Amino acid sequence: MNNSVRDRLYLDDLYVGQRFTSASHLVDEAQIKAFAAQFDPQPFHTDEEGAKETLFKGLAASGWHTAAITMRLNVETGLPLAGGLVGAGGELNWPAPTRPGDILHVESEVVEVMPSRSKPDRGIATILSRTINQRGETVQILKAKLVVPRAPGR
Template sequence: MTAVDPRSGLLLMAPVGRSLLRRLDQLRTPKPGWNPINRKYLTMNPAISEAIAAPVRYLDDLQAGDRFASAGHLLDEAQIKAFARQFDPQPFHLDPEAAKATLFGGLAASGWHTAAITMRLLVGGGLPLAGGIIGAGGEISWPRPTRPGDVLQHSVYKLVVPRRPH
């Protein structure tokens, strides 16, 4: 079974490898000594609860042509400034006038803010592949500034899954 966004027709999932699921499997099957406070938190957080309860799908389960897209997040000036005040207090994230004199030429969101929003979109993106664990690392680049009024959304990828010899 796949989750499909009714508006776009896209599968709602993110690719990961099978080996990253050991930790999630431990969460699904509590062992002696399991901390009930952690379990309570996990069941109180809807995004995490859904990831734990969702049937596990792996890259091997995908078919050629399957696609992924997240929901969108509209970024406004207040969000940009609030994040910057707390985590990245630089003039081009805090003051539109001061930002005009910088390489950005105007107010721009912190790259770390956009990365945090991206993570939130991944966690809340429907039935994630491999229970929501998306990897142990990756590369981040910010090719252009994110401005107030921009909508952040994961790119839509057409996945071609090559067959592995058994």
């Protein structure tokens, strides 16, 4: 299910309502702690016992870890966009925590396609991506504006 270069989509190939689903990723305790130790060293991400006394009532992945997993899933198997996933802004929400043992996948939908008036070789695609665990719970919602090239010669 890898996004090969020949299967990449240009702005001209995208339409509102178009959907994409990524492969999945198993999140384990070691990944949560390693990411947190380097980038978000708070007790609810690094210490199971300490995490029990927090708002999360147990070990939870950093939201930034969930975002990084989402990015990797979208890059490798979720959004086959020509030129890569180049962000131009967005909104990010974490309605539920990611826990050890969660299996995440990303479901994305094109919500807007806007060719650029000043740069005819590109445009902006607004993509709504929901990162979902194996229980069907949404753990992250990302509404991203992505710069997508126009198809050459079209």
